Amino acid sequence: MEINRRSGKLLLGLWVVAAILVVKLFYIQIIDSRYKQDASNNSMIYDVIYPPRGIIYDRNGEILVGNKVCYDILVTPREVGPFDTLSLAAVLGVEPDFIRERMAYYRTYRRKIGFQTLPFVKQLPAETYNKFAELRYAFPGFRGQVRTIREYPFNAGGNLLGYVSEVDAAFLKKHPDEYRSGDYAGRTGLEAAREEELRGSKGYHILLRDNRGRIQSRYKGGEEDRAAVPGHDIVTTIDAPLQQYGQRLMEGKRGSLIAIEPATGEILTMVSSPGIDVDVLTEIGKHYEALVQDKNRPMFNRTVQASYPPGSVFKLINGLIGLQEGVLKPEYQYPCSKGYAYAKNHKLGCHNHRSPLNLEEAVMMSCNAYFCYVLKNLLENPAYKNTGEAFDRWRDYVLSFGFGHPLGTDVPSELGGNVPTSKFYDRHYGKGRWKFSNIVSLSIGQGEIGATPLQIANLAAIVANRGFFYTPHIVKDSDGVRIDDKFRERHYTLVDTTHFHKVIGGMWRAVNGGPGSGGTATAAAVPGLDICGKTGTAQNPHGADNSVFICFAPREHPRIAVVGYVENAGWGGSYAAPIASLLVERYLTGTIREERKPLEQRMMQTRFIP
Amino acid sequence: MKSGVGRSLGQSLDWKLVVIYLLLVLIGWLNIYASVYSSDPSSIFDWSVRSGKQFVWILTAFGLALLVLFAINPRLWEVLSPYGYLLVLVLLVAVIFLSRDVKGSHSWFEFGPIKFQPAEISKITTSLLLAAVLSRPGFHMNVRKDFLMAAAIIALPMLVIVGESETGSALVYVGFLFVLYREGLSGWFLGVIGAAIILFIVTLKTSPLVSGLVLAALLLAGLIYVLRRTRRYSRDRRFGLRLLLAGAILGGLFIVSTGFAFDHLLAEHQRLRIEVLLGIREDPAGVGYNVRQSMIAIGSGGFWGKGFLQGTQTTFGFVPEQSTDFIFCTVGEEWGFVGCLLVILLYVLLIRRIIYDAEESREAFTRIYGLCLASCLFMHLFINIGMTIGLMPVIGIPLPFLSYGGSSLWAFTLMLFIFVALHRQENKYF
Structure with missing residues (x-):
């Protein structure tokens, strides 16, 4: 039959393409044995x-976290031959009914399963697996597979x-x-x-x-x-024995204990208590429900997620800002009559100590009234147009200390705490209708301010460094893992280095002033270690005050900066200071002095929560 | 047929087409059964497995074929073609916004258990409108306006389908170029496109030096052709020489830029598939996995095959999509080289028969529609089988009449039987 010339060409093309397909098929089906295997x-x-x-x-x-070998037993239901259920149960250490149930399940869903291989028993120890391996021939369709699981030495x-x-x-x-x-x-x-x-x-x-x-x-x-x-x-960057020691100190208490190496920002110890024991980690599935339901919330990492009022340790920041702004001189003296009357019939209380005090003594004895005067000077500084402007300047300083925003650490799920803005008070009181007396609690680290324990620990490191910090982090450089360059950057506060020694003197005397001196943290003194510290007692709406203490040691070239934050434990000198000082002593000397052993005992044995 | 006018059904219907169609559908059904058999040794009619479902699709497809043959006036197809084309184009666009993301593409309408891909129908409506427009009196392929019209009819749905990320389905539309060629488009077009494809593959596979040599060889072949086939000083020769010059410049740019186009214009998975196909990248568990498993299945079939229901590769579930896009694997494994040869031969005979019927027709509409049908079948055949044996990248399009799936079977049945009806009507009265 005649056909159009062009259609004829197309038809020819069709035959050519068909021939190409057939030739390729001929090649893979008949010539090339690679595709055939046998x-x-x-x-x-x-x-x-x-x-x-x-x-x-x-x-x-x-090694904090290692691996250990275990075995999963896999089963391919389609390949399972007749076997002795009882002996398999004995070998694997499971109930015979478990095996019967599984086999019934495989039968029911055989269509869906097809030729898939499924896990049968997971994470068997090597000894059990060896027994199984010897008898494997008796259980067609079952085989073992090596897995590694976590181990915590x-x-x-x-x-x-x-x-x-x-x-x-x-x-x-x-x-x-x-x-x-x-x-x-x-x-x-x-x-x-x-x-x-x-x-x-x-x-x-x-x-x-x-x-x-x-x-x-x-x-x-x-x-x-x-x-x-x-x-x-x-x-x-964790020091394992120190971490372990810290956990023992914090046992039975709710709170945080953090140690940082000031010269690098490396976190030596980071305890959130109550926490999770490592034995729980390997079998998290078994414990998960209990952990989630525990009202002490062990899964909650307080060190970076809890936002607490910092309490009196915040006085250090207010003092330093005052020095930098020129509204405070170390020799200024302010009176304290068991408190500070900031309005008619309103008084912010203080404890009993001699009066008047200068800056160093005010830090040493943690005088509330003194720092009320400091904040008053700051907010009523004639250099600024109004309280709002002075407040925002104050806030810039506080932020430069790492407060009010996440530090950017590599510890996961870090939160940022809170430092209020002048706008916040404008909203609350009306624009320009608030003044120092409305926010007097900020003088002593109370009120609308919140900080994470890590931020407070970082404050200790800043003071230890006399004015700068490295972002605290827990991972070091090693083969194959490089840490972010931001952890190698110094962050300076807005306060000059020259001002820091004036408060550090007070911190040293708070610890080392000796009994009767009025120092708030004499329980933290360790001869020869030159610990400098500042206590804090932060109000807690749920029960007793929180006990807070930050310190660093030694005074010159500090090697460790610590925060202890114990919820509902009373004033700062009672628990936080001894606990933090024990951690410092243990780190710097490797041991605890004989005369401090009873203190150590008492700290470890005291329990605030069941 | 007693009822009066025209020849009887026996004389007017092209029985050869119908028989080949029935054979292909039967082969498809048996192989779908085989591909699900081992994991599920149930009856071929069991509704809960794919072979049983396909049985239902087949019966309904037959109903559709009867409807097209006896209930619908074939004249209607030409009349309705513009409306059908527009409607499907709207659906093609709508599906982009209304469908769920299935492996990165948006091309399925879902109504509960029923899924429907407008791209399947679009081949039919495009063919019908193309046939209607090209068969209009006064249409000349060499008049620029007319040519652009034809090109637009093809390109519009094609571009939308690319927009649905169904590049594979869009590739089928390249086949319409054959129709345009038959209807008067210059052969240069096919030549240039063919050369571009060769150049593209060579450029990806080898160094720029080798591609340069291939380009030179192609240009030389073109030059010899021009000098021998055209008269001196003729328009054709001048055109040919200009085309070659343009080819040299564009080809050079092409070699330089292919790497760029390849790296930046194609999606990651498409690039991988092409790279694996060309052997640039060895990747047994990833993209190459499908192709490797498919080739092992087909290769292990040998000359005679392993026998019906005896395949292991396809039935053990090693070949993915084994009853849809990779159905040819089951043919290759269980029926061997002989079975493959038979299936390919059936397709070639089917396409050949369609072309002959088309050329025989006195009506341009029927002829052009028939050629469109033949081109689509050809593209599906080549791409699908080529993919299972590693000649083409993995492009998810079905093998007509064989692959599992109602919407694909219905669409191809409809497309074929519109042609059978057109052919019969003419036979009946002339």
């Missing part, structure tokens, strides 16, 4: 190799480290590409924050199996297998 209907299976997670070290190379830093658990459906939905069902992922703390570095990447063996599902050999002799890449190790 005549026995082989097929490939991917056997996943899980990488070990990175190890987490403390600053001295102690030190009971230190449970909250900080966080836990690892198998990914759930919600997590998979959020990370559809990186994770598969059965993978583990860090869910809180460092494990979550450093998940990318810690997790490594999975590998696989490609195996061939015959048409009865028996594994025959490695595909291409393992040529195309991919090795698992272990996760990167993380070195933290």
Whole structure:
């Protein structure tokens, strides 16, 4: 039949393309044996190799979080032959009914399951697995798979480290590409924050199996297998023994205890109490409900998430601002008659001490009235148009001390506390209708101000450094893990270095003034260590006052700065100061002096919560 | 047929087309059954598995075919073509905004259990409108206005489908170029496009030096062709030489810029698929996984195949999408080279028969529609089978009549039987 010339050409093209397809088919079906493997209907299976997670070290190379090998038993229901249920139960250490139930389940859902391999029993110890391996031939369709799970040689830093658990459906939905069902992922703390570095990447063996599902050999002799890449190790700034010691001191108390190395901003110890014990971390699934329901909220990381009034330790900032603004001189003396009357019939109380005092003595004895005068001078400074402007200037200073916004630490889920603005008071009282007497509590770190324990610890580091800080952090540089450059940057406050020694003198005398001197923290004194500290007693609407203490030591070239914040423990000198000083002593001398042992005992044994 | 006018059904209907159609549908059904068999050894009619569902799709498709043959006046297709085209175009755009994201593409309407992809119907409406416009008296492919009209009819739905991120489905529209060629478009067009595709692949696969040599060879071949086939000083020769010059410049730019276009214009998954296909990237568990498993399945079939329901690769669930886009794997594994040959032969015979019927027709509308149909079938055949054997990148389009799925089967049945009806009507009265 005649056909249009162009259609004829197209038809020719059709035959050519068909021929190309057929030639390629001929090649892969008949000539090239690569695609055939052999005549026995082989097929490939991917056997996943899980990488070990990175190890987490403390600053001295102690392992905080390691790995231990365990085994999952997997089952491919389609390949399960007849076996003795009782002996499998005995080998795996499970109830026979558990096995019967699972097998019934597999039968019910056999269509859905198809040829998939499913986990049967998870995280068996090596001894159990060895028993199973010896008898494996008796249980067709079952096999073992190596996994590594977390191990914690030190009971230190449970909250900080966080836990690892198998990914759930919600997590998979959020990370559809990186994770598969059965993978583990860090869910809180460092494990979550450093998940990318810690997790490594999975590998696989490609195996061939015959048409009865028996594994025959490695595909291409393992040529195309991919090795698992272990996760990167993380070195933290934590000092493990010190962390552990801190946890023991804080046992039975609600609060925080943080130690920072001022010269680097490295966090040596970070205790949020009550916290999570590391033994709980390995089996988080079992304990999760109880942890969530505990009314002391052990999952809540107080060190970076709780916002407390800083209390009297904040007087240091007010004093320093006063010096910088020129409205306060160290030799200025102010009277105190058991308080400060800021309005008719209104008095902000103070404790009993001699009067009048100069700045150093006011810091040493923590005089409330003195710092009311200081804030009054600041807010009524004629250099500013009005109280609002003076207040905003004051606020800039406070912010430069790291308050009022998150510090930007690498501890996960950090919050920023609060420093009010003049606008806040404008809204509350009306614009220009408030003055110093309305906000007098800010003089002593009470009222509308809130800070995290980390921010307060950072204040101790700032004073120790005489005016600057490095953003506190818990991860150090190590092979394969570089920390952000922002942790190497000095942040200066708006107060000149020259002003700091004037309050430090007071801090030294508060601790080392000796009994009867009026110093508020004499319980924290350790001969030879030159601890400088400032107590605080912050009001807590829920019960007794919070006991607060910040300190650093030694006075010159400080090596450690500490905050102790114990909820409902009374005044600053009672618990926070001894606890913080014990931590300092332990860090600087490695031991506790004989005469301070009873104090240590008392601190460890006192419990405010069950 | 007793009822009066025209020849009987037996004489007027092209039975060969119908028989090939029935054979392909049957082969598809059996292979769908095979692909779900091992994980589910149930009856082929079991409604809960895909073979049972496909049985229902097949029966309804037959009903659709009968409807098209006997209940609808074939004249109507030409009359309605502009409306159908516009309606489907609106649906194509609407689906972008109204559909859920399925693997990155927005192309499915969902009404409870029923899913429907406007892109499937769009091939039919585009073919009908193209046939209507090209068959209008006074249409000349070489008149610029007319050519642009034809190009726009093809390009409009194609671009919208690209916008739905269904680049694979859009590729099928390239096939309409064959129709334009048959209807008078200069052969240069096909030549240039073919050369561009060769150049694109060579540029990605090899160094700029080799691509440069290939470009030179292509230009030389073009030059020889021009000098031998055109008369001196003719318009054709001048055009040809200019085209070659343009080709040299554009080709050079192309080689320089392909890397850029490839890196920046294509989506990540498309780039990966092309790279794996070309062997630039070895990736057994990722993108290459589908292709590798599919090639192992087909390759393991050997000459005679493993026999019906005896396949392991396809039935163990190693090949993804095994009953839809990768149905050819089951054919290759269980029926071997012989089965593949038979299936390809059936397609070639079907397409050939359609082209002959089309050329035989006295009506330009029928002819052009038939060629559109043949081109679409050809593109699906080449892309789909090419993909399963590693000749083409993984592009998710079905194998006509074989792949599982109601909307695809209905669409192809409708498209084929409109042609059968057009052909029959003419046969009946002339």
